[in-house]
Amino acid sequence: YLVDKGNHRHFMEKEIYEQPEVMSHALSHYVDLADHVVKAEAMAIDFKPLRGLAISACGTAFLAGLIGKYWFERYARLPVEIDVASEFRYREMPLSPDQAALFISQSGETADTLASLRYCKDAGLKIGAIVNARESTIAREADAVFPILAGPEIGVASTKAFTCQLAVLASLAIAAGKARGVINDEEEKELVRHLAELPRIMSHVVNLIQPQMESLSRDLSKFKDVLYLGRGTSYPLALEGALKLKEISYIHAEGYAAGELKHGPIALIDENMPVIVIAPYDRFFEKTVSNMQEVAARGGRIIFVTDAKGAAASKLETMATIVLPDVAEIIAPMVFSLPIQLLAYHTAVFMGTDVDQPRNLAKSVTVE
Numbered sequence: 001y002l003v004d005k006g007n008h009r010h011f012m013e014k015e016i017y018e019q020p021e022v023m024s025h026a027l028s029h030y031v032d033l034a035d036h037v038v039k040a041e042a043m044a045i046d047f048k049p050l051r052g053l054a055i056s057a058c059g060t061a062f063l064a065g066l067i068g069k070y071w072f073e074r075y076a077r078l079p080v081e082i083d084v085a086s087e088f089r090y091r092e093m094p095l096s097p098d099q100a101a102l103f104i105s106q107s108g109e110t111a112d113t114l115a116s117l118r119y120c121k122d123a124g125l126k127i128g129a130i131v132n133a134r135e136s137t138i139a140r141e142a143d144a145v146f147p148i149l150a151g152p153e154i155g156v157a158s159t160k161a162f163t164c165q166l167a168v169l170a171s172l173a174i175a176a177g178k179a180r181g182v183i184n185d186e187e188e189k190e191l192v193r194h195l196a197e198l199p200r201i202m203s204h205v206v207n208l209i210q211p212q213m214e215s216l217s218r219d220l221s222k223f224k225d226v227l228y229l230g231r232g233t234s235y236p237l238a239l240e241g242a243l244k245l246k247e248i249s250y251i252h253a254e255g256y257a258a259g260e261l262k263h264g265p266i267a268l269i270d271e272n273m274p275v276i277v278i279a280p281y282d283r284f285f286e287k288t289v290s291n292m293q294e295v296a297a298r299g300g301r302i303i304f305v306t307d308a309k310g311a312a313a314s315k316l317e318t319m320a321t322i323v324l325p326d327v328a329e330i331i332a333p334m335v336f337s338l339p340i341q342l343l344a345y346h347t348a349v350f351m352g353t354d355v356d357q358p359r360n361l362a363k364s365v366t367v368e
């Protein structure tokens, strides 16, 4: 596998642009893109008899898992216990063999994630590993391996691995829903049909928003603090947006559940801390807009990341509004990852940081 930047300035940029292509590799492994059904590969764990699912990971992989939690609970009625691996392994949570455990790791070598895996294995749980590196320790020690097929990821800040992890988690949640009788054939077809649209939609969106993200990054680079807000699956995305921005631009950023705004971060709102609100026009939209009003009423600047319906429904004045196409709820987290990645990327480029090798960070953390 020859890895070079092609005609991109950084690996991170290349990896952002590769997403439509690797997404179709990842998806076609788990779902039939023509018949719109999940494949046997997505059924390597028998979800039917499970009482619960434990998920553990670190960093961006953990945030993918947090989105997965919403999906497993909603589409498969499967309760999910999730924590960062460094906490998970020491919590001494009660585990039983009628649960399965999923570990998510791009490298498959993260020490804390591996230790959590061994902890669950000792408790007799069936172990699934969602990994990019198929020859890794985590893959070897798992009972079932779910490759994300993203190809080598060089940029320290994860991009394509994140969206491929999401594609695999979504496929598994649909498979689990099917196995547990929560989703019928028709609903399965509908959900898989949406997943199948991802490569085309992501390729459209990445080109559509690129110029706006580049110019917006100049404005963003002037600030010292940024707050990201979201509800539902947009909440982990807010955490991921903040993580990405702080990792590579060194601007202090925090992600919050939009509903928690009034329990703390609202005290910080003024014209010096832009608030990036991630709000597709979904079941949570009206509630998120009311949080956005609370920001506006206190003189906060808003960067509104929404879709066509959302943009039409909100009358609030913003610093910028990023309008994505209207997409199905199950694919919104992958599509909305694109503005978040591009904004962090261009801000870092504009500020002149070492985008692919940010200070103090490692691609794979093999010590505790």
Ligand code: G6P
Pocket: 058, 059, 060, 061, 104, 105, 106, 107, 108, 109, 110, 113, 156, 157, 158, 361, 362, 363, 364, 365
């Ligand atoms: C490091 C990397 C992150 C990554 C995390 C987990 O912190 O900088 O990009 O999300 O480790 O790595 P893993 O290989 O387990 O996904």
